[in-house]
Amino acid sequence: MFDLFSDAAKVAQQMEIICSEYGFALWETMYSLLLEVLFSYVIGLPLGVLLVTGEKEGIRPLPRWLMTVLNAVINLLRSVPFLILMIIALPLSKLIVGTKVGTAATIPPMVIAAFPLVARMVESSLREVNQGVVEAAQSMGASALQIVGKVLLPEALPSLISGGTITVGTILGYGAMAGIIGGGGLGKMAINYGYYNFKFLVMWAAVIGLIILVQVFQSAGTRIAVKCDKRLRNRS
Amino acid sequence: MAGIIELKGLSKTFGTGENQVSALKNVSVSVEKGDIFGIIGLSGAGKSTLVRCINLLERPDQGSVLFHGKDLTELKEKELRLQRRKISMIFQSFNLLDQRTALDNICFPMELEGVPRKKARQRAKELLETVGLPDKADAYPVQLSGGQKQRIAIARALASDPEVLLCDEATSALDPKTTGQILSLLQTINKERGITVIIITHQMSVIEQICNRVAILDSGEVAEIGDVVDVFSNPQSQAGRRLVSPNVAEPALDWDIPIARIAFNGSVSEEPVIARLVTTTGIPVSIMGAATRNVDGKAFGTMLISLPEDPGKKKEILDFLNGCQGVSAEEVTEHV
Numbered sequence: 001m002f003d004l005f006s007d008a009a010k011v012a013q014q015m016e017i018i019c020s021e022y023g024f025a026l027w028e029t030m031y032s033l034l035l036e037v038l039f040s041y042v043i044g045l046p047l048g049v050l051l052v053t054g055e056k057e058g059i060r061p062l063p064r065w066l067m068t069v070l071n072a073v074i075n076l077l078r079s080v081p082f083l084i085l086m087i088i089a090l091p092l093s094k095l096i097v098g099t100k101v102g103t104a105a106t107i108p109p110m111v112i113a114a115f116p117l118v119a120r121m122v123e124s125s126l127r128e129v130n131q132g133v134v135e136a137a138q139s140m141g142a143s144a145l146q147i148v149g150k151v152l153l154p155e156a157l158p159s160l161i162s163g164g165t166i167t168v169g170t171i172l173g174y175g176a177m178a179g180i181i182g183g184g185g186l187g188k189m190a191i192n193y194g195y196y197n198f199k200f201l202v203m204w205a206a207v208i209g210l211i212i213l214v215q216v217f218q219s220a221g222t223r224i225a226v227k228c229d230k231r232l233r234n235r236s
Numbered sequence: 237m238a239g240i241i242e243l244k245g246l247s248k249t250f251g252t253g254e255n256q257v258s259a260l261k262n263v264s265v266s267v268e269k270g271d272i273f274g275i276i277g278l279s280g281a282g283k284s285t286l287v288r289c290i291n292l293l294e295r296p297d298q299g300s301v302l303f304h305g306k307d308l309t310e311l312k313e314k315e316l317r318l319q320r321r322k323i324s325m326i327f328q329s330f331n332l333l334d335q336r337t338a339l340d341n342i343c344f345p346m347e348l349e350g351v352p353r354k355k356a357r358q359r360a361k362e363l364l365e366t367v368g369l370p371d372k373a374d375a376y377p378v379q380l381s382g383g384q385k386q387r388i389a390i391a392r393a394l395a396s397d398p399e400v401l402l403c404d405e406a407t408s409a410l411d412p413k414t415t416g417q418i419l420s421l422l423q424t425i426n427k428e429r430g431i432t433v434i435i436i437t438h439q440m441s442v443i444e445q446i447c448n449r450v451a452i453l454d455s456g457e458v459a460e461i462g463d464v465v466d467v468f469s470n471p472q473s474q475a476g477r478r479l480v481s482p483n484v485a486e487p488a489l490d491w492d493i494p495i496a497r498i499a500f501n502g503s504v505s506e507e508p509v510i511a512r513l514v515t516t517t518g519i520p521v522s523i524m525g526a527a528t529r530n531v532d533g534k535a536f537g538t539m540l541i542s543l544p545e546d547p548g549k550k551k552e553i554l555d556f557l558n559g560c561q562g563v564s565a566e567e568v569t570e571h572v
Contacts, residue, residue, distance in 0.1 A: 136331035139291050140345040140396060141320035150347065154335050230335045230376040 014201040017193060026209060028103050029175060029185035035107055036171050037164075040114035047074070047115070048122025049148055059134065060144040077116040082174055085113050086181060106183030110174050117170060121163035125156040158229035165221025169214050176210060186210050238305055239266035240432050241290060241400060246299035248285055259285040260296065261456040267449075269399075272426050272433045274443040274464065276479060277453035286453065287404050287436045291323045292316060303400075321349065324393035328405035330385040332377040338388045339364065339373040345396040356395075363391035367421060383414035390421060394429075401425070403435045407442060415439075419446050440479060444468065452476045469501035469536060470564065477538060487524070487540060487568050494543035494550065495568040498557055500528055500535040509560055510541070517552050519544060535562070543567065 051070065054062035077085070089109035090100050097104045129152055137151045153160070176187025186206040194203020226232060248260040259282040267273045277283045288294035290301060292308055301308045308319060324345075332341050342360035343353075351359075364370050367387040377385055386406060393401055403422065407415040423446045426433050435447060443450050443464060450468075451461040454475035460467055471477045487495045498509075514520060521541045528537030543550050550567065557565035 130329075130331070130334075132327060132329050132331040133333060135293055136325070136327060137344075137348075139293060139320060139323075139325040139402075140348055141317035142348050143317060146348055150344070151333065155333060157335060228335075231378050233376050233378055 010199075011201060014193075014199050017199065017202050018205050021189065022205065022209070025184065025186050025189045025206065029172075029187070029210075029213070032103050032107055032110075032175060032178075032183065032185060033168065033171055036110045036114060036175070037168055039107070039111040040118045040167065040171070041164075043111065044115040044118025045122050047119035048126065049152070051119060051123040052126040052152070053144060053148060059138070059147050074116040074119055077112065078120070082113050083177060083180070085109065086178065089113075090181065101182045103182075103184035106175075106178040106181060110171060110178060110183075113174055114167065114171050118163075118167055121167060122160065125159035125163050126152050128159055129155045158225045158231075161221060161225040161228065165218055165225070168217045168221070172210060172214055172217070186213075238302075240269040240304060241265075241267040241434070242302040242305075243286070243289070244300045244302065246286070246289055246296045246301070248282075248289065248294065248296045258456050260289070263299070263453075263456070263458055265451050265458065265461065267400075267432060267434060269432055270426070270430060271449050272423065272435065272447045274435045274437065274447035274450040275453060276437055276440065276443055276450060277475070278479075279438060280455075281453040281475075282456040283436045283438075283453050284404055287325075287402050287434065290400075290402055290434065291320050291325060293325075321345070321396040322398050323400045323402060324396060324398035325402040325404065326386065326389045326393050326406045328408045330377070330382075330389045330409075332385055332388060332392070334377050337374050337376055338369070338380070341377070341388055342391045342395050344392060349396065359395065360391070363394055366394065366425075367391045381414075382410050383417060386410065386414075386418055387421065390418075390425070394425065394431075398431060400432045400434065403433065403437075405436055405438070408437065408439070412441075415442070416445070422446060452479060470499045480537075491524070494545065495524060496541050496543050496550075496554060496557070496565050497568045498539045498541065498563060498565045500537050500539070501562050501564065504562070505535045507535075507560070509557070509563055510539075512560075513553065513556055517549075517556055519549050519553060521553065540568070 047070070050062065051067075051074075052058060053060045054067055054070075056064070080088070086106070086109040089112050090105065092112070093105040093108045094100050096108050099105050133155060134147060134151055137147050142150070175183065175185055176190065179185065179188030179191040182188070186209045190203045190206035190210075193199040194206070243263060243265045246260050246263040247258070250257045250259055263282075263286060265273075265275070265286075275283050275286060285294055289296045292301065296309070300310075303319060303323065306319075308316060311319065333344065336344070339357065339360050342363050343356045346356035346359065361370070361373065364373055367390055369384060369387050369391075372380065372384060372388070377388070380388065401422070407418050410418060419442060422433055422435075425431055426446075435442060437443065447464050449462065450464045452459045452467065452471075452473060452475050454473070459473035459475040460471060467476060468480055471480045500509075510521070510523065521543070524540040524542055526537070526539040528535050528539060543553060554565050554567065557563055
């Protein structure tokens with residue numbers, strides 16, 4: 001593969017590809033990431049809340065069969081390999097976005113793969129909230145909705161942000177795989193030019209781009225989580 | 237007169253089968269408006285369960301919880317939530333919201349009620365003054381000491397303008413000095429705002445310091461209930477005696493001699509009761525065990541002495557003792 005680097009003409013050709021397509025690929029990666037994270041939380045966040053509040057000892061217990069079904073579905077979706085799940089879910093894309101190909105088409109399968117993860121993340125974050133505080137809110141006459149909105153979510157915020165950071169990293173990884181079925185972005189660039197066409201320079205450029213993105217999101221997420229955690233304030 | 241809070245025949249059982257534990261057995265307690273009512277018991281006596289039954293954080297299996305004569309157990313959830321605002325609670329572990337400042341913690345119950353933000357903050361600031369922490373408005377719980385956290389919790393409990401304040405082991409996590417400060421704050425609140433205070437504790441000193449009435453809980457049952465002065469000076473139940481004088485020598489089972497229990501209910505400490513007993517009656521007695529305390533020059537506590545077998549001499553001794561001021565005596569029969 002290093003032979004290819006020495007071939008000046010090929011290097012120039014690959015550089016040209018990088019220059020002309022990298023920006024758009026990055027943009028596609030970012031906007032599909034944004035939409036995927038958004039919809040994953042739109043579905044996953046309320047589910048995660050229900051997983052905590054709906055259990056037997058929770059603040060608003062739900063029927064047991066419902067909780068069993070909910071848990072089973074989430075586990076099921078979590079256990080199907082992403083690549084397979086994506087292919088199974090493609091017909092759904094036709095239904096929702098009207099097409100089975102392209103970047104938009106990969107968004108519904110990705111959301112289906114990611115929202116169960118989000119639900120579990122949210123669930124574990126909310127479980128960290130001190131039960132005594134929930135009890136104190138109950139003793140003040142808070143409704144279940146008020147407890148979720150004013151106690152559980154705000155108190156778990158640092159942990160939710162950490163979870164969100166992990167989710168973003170995972171979805172970025174899914175996004176690269178979605179390149180296989182035609183989802184645009186850096187992942188597609190790496191697979192199409194690099195893996196299928198032996199343009200390794202392009203592949204590495206795309207991969208390095210993804211690595212940098214993950215690093216940036218991770219450190220930003222950690223920093224925000226620490227900064228908004230009032231439990232970490234030093235005694236003044 | 238009906239009390240502000242009346243618990244009638246409360247029973248609560250946890251677990252099933254072999255692990256079944258009766259936390260409360262047919263407990264009835266009446267608390268009058270303006271009381272500082274203490275509920276004391278050793279750990280496992282069911283006192284936390286009892287206080288949590290008052291605002292129905294715990295639902296009793298049987299019995300009713302009357303607040304102003306209205307049975308809370310029969311209310312719909314929404315009505316219950318409204319009533320809970322009139323019965324505030326503070327906790328051993330404070331239970332402040334870690335991600336909110338002290339001021340915002342105090343605003344919390346007012347937010348729940350929908351009080352406008354500006355008005356809520358104004359009131360929260362006044363409450364900070366009340367609990368003596370006007371400069372801690374912007375501090376987060378992690379920056380506060382235990383005593384300060386409990387003060388904020390008290391301010392938060394007062395924010396909904398309650399009629400009753402429940403204190404679940406509120407001073408158990410605090411050092412003695414801070415405990416004293418928190419207790420006198422509770423006393424002030426009781427006096428100035430007319431808020432009825434119900435205190436759960438395992439510390440005798442807490443009851444002694446501020447309560448006017450006390451119930452002693454033992455294995456889920458009310459062993460004794462009454463005015464603090466009466467219960468403390470002359471506890472009638474075994475649990476009561478154990479608590480009042482934790483070191484009192486309960487007669488050992490293998491003692492085969494008659495024993496008398498003398499209760500000192502505020503007799504003058506320097507009065508040589510036992511010496512006079514011996515010189516007056518001429519009957520020698522042996523002190524088998526004693527746990528007395530000197531409070532303000534008055535003796536409180538119990539003492540066990542041996543009695544002669546002869547019924548006449550026994551009576552002579554008991555009569556002498558019962559004739560002394562602030563002293564009562566009876567023969568102990570439970571060990572034979």
